[in-house]
Amino acid sequence: MRENTDFVISIVKKFVRNPEIIKDLTQEIFIKAYLSYEYYTETGKIRAWLTVIARNKLKDYYKSERNRIEQVSLEDYIISHELSPENIAEQNDFQECIVRIINSLPKKQREAVFYSVIYNYSEKEIAAMQDVPVGSVKSAKHYGLEKVRKIILDSNIVGADDPVRPQTPAAAAASPFKMGQRRIRKENNMSKLNKQEAYALLYQYAMNKITSEDKSAVEAYIKTDEEAANIAEALRELHGNLTYARDDEMTHYNIFVNLESGDRLLFSNISYHMENHKEMNEYLEKYDGYTPPDGHWFESGSDSNPADAVFDNNGNRVEMNTWYPEEGVNHHRQNAKKMKKIFYPVHWKYMFYHDKNRAIDMLGNYEKLDIAPNLYKAHIMNHFGGDIKSALYLALPENAVNIRMKRGNGVLECGKYKFLYVDRYVAADEGIHAECTFNLVE
Secondary structure (H helix, E strand, O other): OHHHHHHHHHHHHHHOOOHHHHHHHHHHHHHHHHHOHHHOOOOOOHHHHHHHHHHHHHHHHHHHOOOOOOOOOOOOOOOOOOOOHHHHHHHHHHHHHHHHHHHOOOHHHHHHHHHHHHOOOOHHHHHHHHOOOHHHHHHHHHHHHHHHHHHHHHOOOEOOOOOEOOOOHHHHHHOOOOOOOEOEOOOOOOOOOOHHHHHHOHHHHHHOOOOHHHHHHHHHHHOOOHHHHHHHHHHHHHHOOOOOOOOOOOEEEEEEEEOOOOOEEEEEEEEEEOOOHHHHHHHHHHOOOEOOOOOOOOOEEEOOOOOOEEEOOOOOEOEEEEEOOOOOOOOEEEEEEEOOOOOOOEEEEEEEEEEOOOOOOOOEEEEEOOOOOOEEEEEEEEOOOOOEEEEEEEEEOOOEEEEEEEEOOEEEEEOOEEEEEEEEEEOOOOOEEEEEEEEEOO
16 A cells, blocks of 8 residues: 555645644554555555545544634545546536635635535534534525625636536535536636636736737637727737836736726736745745745735736736635735746736626726716726835726826826826825826717
8 A cells, every 4th residue: 555655645735734744644544544454345446445534534633623724725625536537627627616716705604614515514513613503604604605606606617508517426415506517617728718718818918928828819819809909909008108116116006997898807916026036936846836824925905806817927827815804894815825936036916807896996987977068087096005116007988088187197098098097106104096087979
């Protein structure tokens, strides 16, 4: 069985970060395996047998830790070894997305869902482990699962027109959402982008800070979407007009673009001076790209929805942790969970938000005024909360004319868009604000 040591370690590492605990749990798993080897039937599936032992040991470990739950990722609840390679790939994609969504829940809901869904504890067991009433667990689990279902539907994670695929009983039991009968749209299959995926990449494409695969996919998409093509061209011109702080200072800027559908795009970008990049890259290399569980690398937060996508200097995707410090309060925090590398001297964090509910109206908005026909006011504002070079850009409609500045630096014409903007250095207690009026012509 010793030839399977690395296999067992890889399972434990999915759940535990502490090297000493990983070592202890691996030893305990093999001790359990040796003690129960007489009950093992030689079927050639020793790894499946070891997986069951490992999962039970990890379950006991987390139960002893009571309410300790670490953020977990792909394959954190082990897939059935009876699946074909093709189905394993599909189920991995589905599991990864579901676990990401669960990780974004408020703490109490996240724990209730994880313990019940991932570790198969009953509500009574969870209540005893957390020393809370059973009703509290039921409530947290219910609202947590409702949020997960809503995010799945809103994010188009599973396509309604996707063909049905068979499931093993184990796989079906692992999913509480009754949605595993449909095949997930693979996030890493960029040969054909949907609108959400394509718009997330528009600014990376405009800057030419994008992987070759993503670049080809975006170019194919914008041939079918004139609005996306116009936005990409405007962003390219706007990017050429941007100015930045020194390498040892921070730069932050937001770009707002309203879509014809009424949705809004936000490209929010911030730079970090990375003096300790060598140590951080050594850590990433050692732990396969994962950041320290308590490191809070590149942490930020806001009262709007979490970022839909995050990229680094070269357009590589950054996997994020999301949590809500206070239950019932719509303020979230995000930090990097898994990333490719740290760049020096400046590391950029490029964030994309696709806002369908206008939750960011307070930051960038149009308002129709009643004092004259076809007269509108546009305004943007932000308070970063630190000493920084801060800028805001709001795309005005293509048919905006007679633009009159009230506050801010001015208007930049970029392709088919005009950008109201403000750009300056601010102290921690200062905000920035730009405002103008304009008419719309038919």
